[in-house]
Amino acid sequence: MDQEELSKLEAxxxxxxxxxxxxxxxxxxxxxxxxxxxxxxxxxxxxxIFKKSVPFPGIVSxxxxxxxxxxxxxxxxxxxxxxxxxxxxxxxxxxxxxxSFFLPPAKATRIAIAGGGLSGLTAAFDLAKKxxxxxxxxxxxxxxxxxxxLSREQLPEEVIAADLxxxxxxxxxxxxxxxxxxxxxxxxxxxxxxxxxxxxxxxPEGGLSLGVDGAGQWIIDPLTxxxxxxxxxxxxxxxxxxxxxxxxxxxxxxxxGAVSIDRFLQKVSLSASRTGEGSQxxxxxxxxxxxxxxxxxxxxxxxxxxxxxxxxxxxxxxxQCQCLECVKVCEYLNSFKSYPKKYVRRIYNxxxxxxxxxxxNKLINSCSLCGLCKEVCxxxxxxxxxxxxxxxxxxxxxxMPPSVHEFPIRDMLFSNSEKFALTxxxxxxxxxxxxxxxxxxxxxxxxxxxxxxxxFLCENLDGGVALMLRCCGAxxxxxxxxxxxxxxxxxIVSQWExxxxxxxxxxxxxxxxxxxxxxxxxxxxxxxxxxxxxxxxRVARDSSAPVRRLAIHDACSTRHEKNIHDSVRNILQKxxxxxxxxxxxxxxxxxxxxxxxxxxxxxxxxxxxxxxxxGQSECDYLAYCAMCRDYLASAGKRxxxxxxxxxxxxxxxxxxxxxxxxxxxxENRARLKNALLEELWGDTPVGKEKYGMIRLxxxxxxxxxxxxxxxxDSDIRQVIxxxxxxxxxxxxxxxxxxxxxxxxxxxxYWVEYAPSEGEFTVFNAYCHRMELTEGVRS
Amino acid sequence: xxxxEAVPAQPEWICSRCGIAxxxxxxxxxxxxxxxxxxxxxxxxxxQVFVPEELAEGKMAExxxxxxxx
Numbered sequence: 001m002d003q004e005e006l007s008k009l010e011a012x013x014x015x016x017x018x019x020x021x022x023x024x025x026x027x028x029x030x031x032x033x034x035x036x037x038x039x040x041x042x043x044x045x046x047x048x049i050f051k052k053s054v055p056f057p058g059i060v061s062x063x064x065x066x067x068x069x070x071x072x073x074x075x076x077x078x079x080x081x082x083x084x085x086x087x088x089x090x091x092x093x094x095x096x097x098x099x100s101f102f103l104p105p106a107k108a109t110r111i112a113i114a115g116g117g118l119s120g121l122t123a124a125f126d127l128a129k130k131x132x133x134x135x136x137x138x139x140x141x142x143x144x145x146x147x148x149x150l151s152r153e154q155l156p157e158e159v160i161a162a163d164l165x166x167x168x169x170x171x172x173x174x175x176x177x178x179x180x181x182x183x184x185x186x187x188x189x190x191x192x193x194x195x196x197x198x199x200x201x202x203x204p205e206g207g208l209s210l211g212v213d214g215a216g217q218w219i220i221d222p223l224t225x226x227x228x229x230x231x232x233x234x235x236x237x238x239x240x241x242x243x244x245x246x247x248x249x250x251x252x253x254x255x256x257g258a259v260s261i262d263r264f265l266q267k268v269s270l271s272a273s274r275t276g277e278g279s280q281x282x283x284x285x286x287x288x289x290x291x292x293x294x295x296x297x298x299x300x301x302x303x304x305x306x307x308x309x310x311x312x313x314x315x316x317x318x319x320q321c322q323c324l325e326c327v328k329v330c331e332y333l334n335s336f337k338s339y340p341k342k343y344v345r346r347i348y349n350x351x352x353x354x355x356x357x358x359x360x361n362k363l364i365n366s367c368s369l370c371g372l373c374k375e376v377c378x379x380x381x382x383x384x385x386x387x388x389x390x391x392x393x394x395x396x397x398x399x400m401p402p403s404v405h406e407f408p409i410r411d412m413l414f415s416n417s418e419k420f421a422l423t424x425x426x427x428x429x430x431x432x433x434x435x436x437x438x439x440x441x442x443x444x445x446x447x448x449x450x451x452x453x454x455x456f457l458c459e460n461l462d463g464g465v466a467l468m469l470r471c472c473g474a475x476x477x478x479x480x481x482x483x484x485x486x487x488x489x490x491x492i493v494s495q496w497e498x499x500x501x502x503x504x505x506x507x508x509x510x511x512x513x514x515x516x517x518x519x520x521x522x523x524x525x526x527x528x529x530x531x532x533x534x535x536x537x538r539v540a541r542d543s544s545a546p547v548r549r550l551a552i553h554d555a556c557s558t559r560h561e562k563n564i565h566d567s568v569r570n571i572l573q574k575x576x577x578x579x580x581x582x583x584x585x586x587x588x589x590x591x592x593x594x595x596x597x598x599x600x601x602x603x604x605x606x607x608x609x610x611x612x613x614x615g616q617s618e619c620d621y622l623a624y625c626a627m628c629r630d631y632l633a634s635a636g637k638r639x640x641x642x643x644x645x646x647x648x649x650x651x652x653x654x655x656x657x658x659x660x661x662x663x664x665x666x667e668n669r670a671r672l673k674n675a676l677l678e679e680l681w682g683d684t685p686v687g688k689e690k691y692g693m694i695r696l697x698x699x700x701x702x703x704x705x706x707x708x709x710x711x712x713d714s715d716i717r718q719v720i721x722x723x724x725x726x727x728x729x730x731x732x733x734x735x736x737x738x739x740x741x742x743x744x745x746x747x748x749y750w751v752e753y754a755p756s757e758g759e760f761t762v763f764n765a766y767c768h769r770m771e772l773t774e775g776v777r778s
Numbered sequence: 779x780x781x782x783e784a785v786p787a788q789p790e791w792i793c794s795r796c797g798i799a800x801x802x803x804x805x806x807x808x809x810x811x812x813x814x815x816x817x818x819x820x821x822x823x824x825x826q827v828f829v830p831e832e833l834a835e836g837k838m839a840e841x842x843x844x845x846x847x848x
Contacts, residue, residue, distance in 0.1 A: 358847045401846030402810075730791035730800075730828055739791055741829070750829060768834040769842045773806035773813075774825045 001389060006348045012381040013341035017284035019321040021068035021083060026252030026279045029053040031068050031083045031318075038086055038315035043308070044097075046090035046315075051099070055125045055251065056118070056163035059147065061087035062155050065246045067279060073286050073321050078294040081318050085299070089311035101170055104131040109265055112137060112193040114180035115200035117145025118247055119236025121167060122254025123197045123261070128170035130262060135193075136172060139179030143167075145201055146237070153303075181208050190231050195261045198227075198234035199254065210234075224260045224270040225253060231264075233257045252278055285378040286321040326373035326383070329584060331609045332598070333373060333383065336363055340373070340381055347390050358399070364390045365404050366605050369478060369596035370556035375588050384596070391480025403769060404601050405479035406746060407710045411666070415440040415471035416488055418686055420669040422469040423495045426458050427680045432502040433463030437515075439508030440471040444665035445626040447672035449643040450507075452537075453527065454676075457505065460534050466499055468492070469673055472511040478597045489518055496522065505530055509555035509564070509625045510595075526558075528624060528642065532567035536574055537646055545649035549578040550640065551617035553632060554589035555625040562586070568624050568642060575645050580619050592628040599631075610635045620655050630659025661703060663713040691721035695759035702762060711749060711765050718744050719751040720760050737763055748772065791828055793821035800828055807838075810845045 001009075017023075019032040030049050037046035047057075054060045064084050072080035111127050113120045116138030128134045136143070144160050167174070178184055181204035189196050198208075203218060211219045211228030218239070219228055225235040235253030237245045256277055263270050297314040299306055306314060326340060327333045336343065343363060350360035367387035374382035394400040414420065420440070425432050436457050438450040457465045470492070476485035496504070496519070504519075506512040507527040515524050550572065558564045565586050572579055584590050590613055593599055593606035614621065614637035621639040623629040632639040638655035660668060674685035694717045698706070706712075723729040723740030730739040741750045748771070752764040792799050800819035805827055807816045819828040829838070 356848075357844075361847050401843075403842060403846060727795045728824075728826060729794045730826065731794035732790045733792070734790055738794065739828070748829075750831070750834065764831060766831045766834045768829065768838045770807045770809045770838050772818075772827050772829070773808070774820070774827050 001348055001351060001386075001393070006344065009344045009381065009386060010341050012377075012379040013339060013344065014283045014285060014379055015323045015339040016341055017282045017323075018280075019284060019286075020071040020073060020282050021081075021321075023280040023282035023284075024067045024071045025053075026067070026246075026248050027053050027255060029068070029083075029087070031081070031086070032320055034090065035081060035083075035086060035315040035318035036320060038090060038311055039318065041308070041312055043090045043094040043311075046086075047094035050087050050090055055122050055166065055254075057087070057091055058159040058163045059118070059155065060248065060251070061091055062159065063147070063150060064248050067246075067248065073288065073319055074294075074317055077288050077291045077319075078317070079296040082296055082314055085306055086311060086315055089306045089308070089314075092305055093308050093311065099166065099169075101129060101166075103129065103170060106133065106171070107131045109133065109195075110135070110193045111261060112180075112189045112196045114186075114189070114196065114198045115145065115236065115238075116140070116143035116174070116176070117199060117201055117236060117250065118147070119250040119254040119257070120145075120197065120199035121164070122251045123199065123235075123258040124172045124254075125167060125170060126255055126258035127261060128167070128172045130258075132262075132265075134172045135175060136167075137175045137178045137180050137184065137189075139177065139182065139200070141176050143174060143176070180204065186210075186232070190229065194231070195264055196232045197225075197254075197257045197261060198232060199236035199238065199250075199257070201237045203238050223274055225257045226260060226270060233260050233264075249279075283379075284321060285323045285325065286319060287325060288319075291319060323378070325376040325378065326381075329376055329588070329590070330373055331612050332367055332605060335366075335605050335608065340377075340383055340386075343383065344386055347386060351390055351393050361394075361401055361404075362602060363387075364394070365401075365601035366598055367596050368556065368591035368593065368598045368609070370589075370591035371559060372556070372584070372588060372590060375559070387596070388478075388480065391478075392482055393480075395480040395482070400480060402746065405475070405481075405597055408475040408597050408600055409479060409481070409484070411662070412440070412471045412473065412475040412488070414666055415469075415669060416491070419666070420469055420673050422673050422677065423466065423499075424681055425466045425499070426464040429464035431464045432466035432499045434461050434465040434505055435468055435496060435499060435502040436465055436505045437468050437472070437507070437511055439506070439511045439626070440469075440669065441630075441665075442507050442626040443469060443669045443672050445630055445659050445668075446641065446643065447668045447675075449641070449647060450672060451676070452647045453507065453643065456537055457530070461530075464502075465505075466502060467676070468495065469669070469676075472508070472514040474510045474514050475597060477514065478595075489514075493519060509557040509561075510627075512561070512564070513557040526561070526564045526567065528564055528567040528571060531646060532570045536571070540575060540646050540648060542649050545576070545645075546652075547576060547578065549580055549619050550622040551580040551582050551619040552585060553582065553592065553613070553621050553623045553628055553639070554585050555623070555628055556589055556591040556595050557625075559587050559589060564624075571642065571646070572622070577622075577645065580617055582616050584616070592623070592625075592631040594627040594631050606631075607635065610637075626659075633658060661707050662710065663706075666712065666714070691717040694720055697756075697759050697761040702764065706765060709766060711767055715744070715747075715749045715767075716751050716753075716762055716765055718742055719749050719765075720753055723751075724755075743771070789819055789828060789830070791819075793824060793826050795826070796821050796823040798823060809842055810848075812845055814841075 021031040022028055034046045034049045051057050066084045068083045069080040074081050110133045113124045113136045116136050124134045124136050143164055147160055186208040213219055220234050220239050225233045227234050235257045236250040260270050294317050297310050346360040347364055350358050364387050369384040369388055371384045374380050436454055443450050473485045473488040503523040505525055505527055512526055593609040599606035610631055614632055614635055621632055623639055624642040629639050629641045640655050644650040677683040677685050719740050719742040722742040737752050737754050739752045741748055747767045749767045753760045753762050801822045802817050803820050804815045805818045806813050
């Protein structure tokens with residue numbers, strides 16, 4: 001990921017885009033923040049927010065033509081928020097303070113402003129605040145221009161007078177009764193002043209010797225308000241047709257002209273980086289889901305404005321527009337308390353850092369890589385892609401913390417060792433039209449189902465169904481170990497090719513995704529499509545089975561596999577089961593907490609993902625992925641696997657069963673292989689290591705600790721084997737326990753145990769990665 | 779890791795092979811290229827070290843994480 005890619009990714013997250021009202025306002029009053037402050041009753045902060053963007057708040061709050069209200073999202077759920085009335089309320093109800101301005105040292109540079117209306121006065125105010133010497137020339141006897149055409153009720157004279165005091169405070173010189181073009185020529189202004197802003201409301205007769213277009217109108221650059229005379233800028237109503245005139249646009253022109261004059265005098269580019277000025281459209285998306293329609297709050301006092309309470313009620317109608325579509329549906333994105341734009345930056349910094357602490361390792365490794373964020377993002381930003389790419393970079397540069405994924409990787413290597421890996425054609429057949437790939441986790445969770453499914457397939461499909469037991473490589477892929485994945489997958493491909501490329505039947509959703517992505521030339525089909533197209537197993541058609549209503553948890557790796565979603569639903573209907581669709585299902589399904597190895601990187605997060613998912617329906621859940629089932633059931637949710645019904649009917653409490661622990665999962669795989677070898681192919685089972693014969697006695701309580709510490713029975717056996725054969729162990733004479741340690745690979749395991757009658761009672765086990773330099777051990 | 783992580787009281791464990799009580803001694807403990815001399819109970823004769831559960835699960839795990847994120 002380089003800087004350019006980073007910027008592109010960041011730009012796709014729209015959370016920081018302005019609210020529609022803020023973008024549409026030509027001077028970008030932060031109406032959203034102002035409403036939030038008023039909603040809390042904090043009128044002082046609201047007034048501060050409002051005054052930050054407008055030079056004459058009293059006037060603006062009474063006469064603004066409020067383009068913000070035309071784009072207010074609240075309009076789609078009731079009526080637009082009365083932003084202008086809220087502006088007035090914050091001036092009415094905030095404690096009166098006298099505004100003071102911090103002025104820089106005065107500059108000798110002189111600027112003339114022609115026209116004392118809103119546009120000219122805004123330019124005068126902004127430039128004087130920068131320290132320039134500013135003189136305003138107004139042809140009438142008082143400042144304000146067209147403001148005096150409005151009714152006194154709408155805009156009392158004292159409000160104008162109060163607001164215009166600000167000009168005195170910043171030291172603007174006022175020359176009334178001096179009309180530019182009549183009483184003083186533009187040429188003289190150009191001679192006496194360093195820059196000129198023309199804002200006289202109308203283009204004076206005679207043209208003032210500026211370049212004009214075919215219609216006789218001055219040529220004015222809309223971006224910079226520059227005229228054909230480099231010293232002269234022009235804006236406000238004079239560049240608009242009468243029907244397009246707008247007080248807030250005039251103010252915005254004054255501001256734009258002031259920026260140009262300042263740039264002109266500082267001799268920097270007039271046009272660079274000015275895209276944010278003036279009225280804009282926002283890319284921000286805001287969902288109105290769950291927003292109750294509400295009408296505008298009425299003013300009890302008539303037109304004079306809101307009472308405090310009314311203003312607070314009206315401000316509370318503001319939706320506080322923001323996107324957060326992904327954060328709303330993803331516990332992972334939510335748990336790091338920010339949003340993708342910030343996350344992408346943190347990840348980038350994490351990858352770029354040379355020395356120091358890498359704070360975003362956990363952020364990178366906690367994502368389930370499920371891609372739900374992309375499904376709900378209005379701009380298709382995919383955090384899964386970002387996190388996965390980051391993991392690959394970390395692995396490549398040797399920066400991936402070893403502890404995060406080592407355990408599942410070891411599990412994968414076990415599955416691809418002779419302990420589990422097995423490829424055979426159907427017994428009694430040499431050719432194979434199909435290859436059944438049950439996957440390592442179904443074999444670990446319910447080996448019995450694998451056996452029954454294989455029998456079913458052999459009976460129902462012609463031409464020979466081969467079997468391949470092993471892991472598809474997903475853990476390597478998820479953890480960013482691209483090389484390990486590709487080495488492991490090559491084995492699968494070459495064996496598949498040797499079998500003459502049979503059609504691959506996949507029982508695991510993750511395997512399906514891996515094969516689809518990495519072996520696109522293969523014909524693949526999910527087990528559920530096979531069941532859907534054939535007659536269901538006889539046992540499944542038991543009419544005495546109770547009718548159940550099940551909420552389907554689609555596997556996240558099937559997100560875009562509508563064929564699989566449909567097949568699963570068809571099967572359930574054929575089985576006479578009722579279906580409940582979760583709000584997040586099908587292409588918007590959620591991960592169970594296993595995807596992307598989330599559980600290993602961040603178990604607390606995985607647990608909250610599970611808790612959130614199982615709270616979405618009272619019904620029993622139905623999963624068709626072994627890990628989804630075991631993870632959802634681990635938090636106590638009654639969850640079935642589809643195979644429970646296909647080879648059912650299952651006993652009622654079967655939905656409550658917990659998945660097996662890590663050691664049993666491995667044993668289940670090894671036993672499945674040996675059972676199939678012996679029973680189907682009449683072959684010799686694979687023997688155990690010597691230490692495999694050691695019998696352990698482990699309490700239920702210690703079991704939980706061992707699971708949490710990811711210590712396998714085989715690790716414990718190896719420690720005891722070493723201790724008993726070498727005599728290297730510690731002894732406690734009070735308890736008669738031994739304590740021994742052994743480091744088979746990266747980790748050092750410690751086991752407290754006592755031998756008794758041909759077995760070993762284990763009292764405790766723990767491990768660490770730090771390596772000990774010990775004395776001579778023989 | 780600090781050299782003198784609060785050394786706990788004399789453990790009940792003795793070296794089973796040498797039949798003698800453990801004594802505090804300097805042991806190099808390393809991970810990912812960093813090595814710290816740490817005071818640990820060990821057998822003065824054969825060098826067998828004792829790492830208590832609290833140390834493995836506590837300070838050691840903490841330092842491992844720190845070094846992994848460095």
